[in-house]
Amino acid sequence: MTVTKGLEGVVATTSSVSSIIDDTLTYAGYNIDELAEHASFEEVIYLLWHRKLPNQKELAELVELLGENASLPEEVLNHFKTYPINNVHPMAALRSAVSLLSLYDEEADVMNNDANYRKAVRLQAKIPTIVTAFSRVRKGLEPVAPRKDLSFASNFLYMLSGEEPTAIAEEAFNKALVLHADHELNASTFTARVCVATLSDVYSGVTSAIGALKGPLHGGANEAVMKMLTEIGSVENVEPYILDKLNNKEKIMGFGHRVYRKGDPRAKHLKAMSEKLTNLTGEPKWYEMSTRIEEIVTTSKPLPPNVDFYSASVYHSLGIDHDLFTPIFAVSRVSGWLAHILEQYDNNRLIRPRAEYSGPGKQVYVPIDKRG
Ligand SMILES: CC(=O)SCCNC(=O)CCNC(=O)[C@H](O)C(C)(C)COP(=O)(O)OP(=O)(O)OC[C@H]1O[C@@H](n2cnc3c(N)ncnc32)[C@H](O)[C@@H]1OP(=O)(O)O
Numbered sequence: 001m002t003v004t005k006g007l008e009g010v011v012a013t014t015s016s017v018s019s020i021i022d023d024t025l026t027y028a029g030y031n032i033d034e035l036a037e038h039a040s041f042e043e044v045i046y047l048l049w050h051r052k053l054p055n056q057k058e059l060a061e062l063v064e065l066l067g068e069n070a071s072l073p074e075e076v077l078n079h080f081k082t083y084p085i086n087n088v089h090p091m092a093a094l095r096s097a098v099s100l101l102s103l104y105d106e107e108a109d110v111m112n113n114d115a116n117y118r119k120a121v122r123l124q125a126k127i128p129t130i131v132t133a134f135s136r137v138r139k140g141l142e143p144v145a146p147r148k149d150l151s152f153a154s155n156f157l158y159m160l161s162g163e164e165p166t167a168i169a170e171e172a173f174n175k176a177l178v179l180h181a182d183h184e185l186n187a188s189t190f191t192a193r194v195c196v197a198t199l200s201d202v203y204s205g206v207t208s209a210i211g212a213l214k215g216p217l218h219g220g221a222n223e224a225v226m227k228m229l230t231e232i233g234s235v236e237n238v239e240p241y242i243l244d245k246l247n248n249k250e251k252i253m254g255f256g257h258r259v260y261r262k263g264d265p266r267a268k269h270l271k272a273m274s275e276k277l278t279n280l281t282g283e284p285k286w287y288e289m290s291t292r293i294e295e296i297v298t299t300s301k302p303l304p305p306n307v308d309f310y311s312a313s314v315y316h317s318l319g320i321d322h323d324l325f326t327p328i329f330a331v332s333r334v335s336g337w338l339a340h341i342l343e344q345y346d347n348n349r350l351i352r353p354r355a356e357y358s359g360p361g362k363q364v365y366v367p368i369d370k371r372g
């Protein structure tokens with residue numbers, strides 16, 4: 001047996017959702033750079049689910065459906081108040097809430113294309129409401145009901161703070177959502193596909209994916225980047241802090257990637273947004289520290305920043321709590337997970353690789369009273 005640790009370079013499926021070829025990322029054939037400049041997140045959801053951009057009627061129908069499905073069952077809202085400990089991570093709350101949500105969906109276990117698409121719409125619509133409601137309830141605030149007249153990006157920021165965002169905040173947040181929406185067979189998407197390839201349900205697929213996204217080697221890196229920036233505190237402290245970590249062979253969060261070698265094409269957009277927003281908020285130090293970190297890391301190692309690096313200072317500048325950064329990744333990435341889940345159902349085969357055994361050799365059973 002040949003073992004490929006971490007499945008590096010293994011091609012496990014075909015997919016028409018997104019591609020990474022020669023460090024270029026496309027969603028159903030559209031370059032991410034173009035989508036980041038021009039597309040609304042709602043258009044990108046449609047693109048990922050249908051592999052074509054919507055016309056006005058198709059977009060209006062999707063927007064209507066998302067708006068109609070954005071509210072949560074009262075029981076899901078109330079369950080946030082029942083947690084026995086007060087430092088529950090919002091990713092754990094999201095993972096639990098999505099699983100709980102399935103108990104209030106009569107179609108949860110109905111397995112046909114139409115029902116699965118309807119569940120995709122419900123999950124895409126409700127996850128922003130879950131993230132924002134949890135964030136408020138844990139602060140003793142009432143959840144803010146979703147609004148149908150706002151864009152997806154604007155509605156999220158509105159439900160979070162209770163105030164309509166500025167046009168600049170809306171634009172930045174929409175761009176961040178577009179940039180995070182899909183990424184071929186990343187760990188959380190693969191997890192979702194493995195789950196539903198057993199013909200398990202859509203809610204189980206998304207719940208599993210949230211669990212995988214939570215880890216700091218994947219989506220959890222954006223929160224870890226902000227923790228690092230906060231610990232460093234000033235531009236002068238960057239060099240000793242980063243060199244110390246590199247000398248100790250510790251990982252610098254937000255750098256490196258399994259697939260990209262020359263660099264993550266999403267990072268430049270987030271870097272530009274970080275510069276703009278940190279200047280606007282009067283806190284350019286977050287951008288300055290980040291660029292200094294980039295300089296030092298890339299001088300020492302061929303490790304360019306990934307999508308999680310500059311998104312940290314972008315979300316911080318939008319006034320978002322640091323432990324909500326990864327749930328926000330999920331608010332966007334669920335669009336990709338759902339596209340992959342639907343694609344997996346359409347052409348399914350159980351995903352079941354092998355393991356090369358490395359345990360003890362042949363053993364003889366000894367009754368428990370005879371064991372030393
Ligand atoms: C949305 C996303 O998921 S993007 C990724 C988010 N994750 C992070 O930012 C966490 C930091 N980065 C990493 O841990 C890795 O680069 C990963 C997980 C993204 C990719 O991992 P892999 O492809 O398995 O690479 P692996 O961890 O084996 O690293 C290869 C070498 O580069 C080094 N390296 C990789 N990333 C980093 C880093 N961020 N800082 C320092 N060294 C690093 C490793 O130590 C290793 O060195 P070695 O060969 O001397 O032992």
Ligand SMILES: O=C([O-])CC(=O)C(=O)O
Pocket residue numbers: 182183185186187218258259306307
């Ligand atoms: O593709 C990966 O391994 C991780 C990543 O960048 C993403 O999920 O956006």
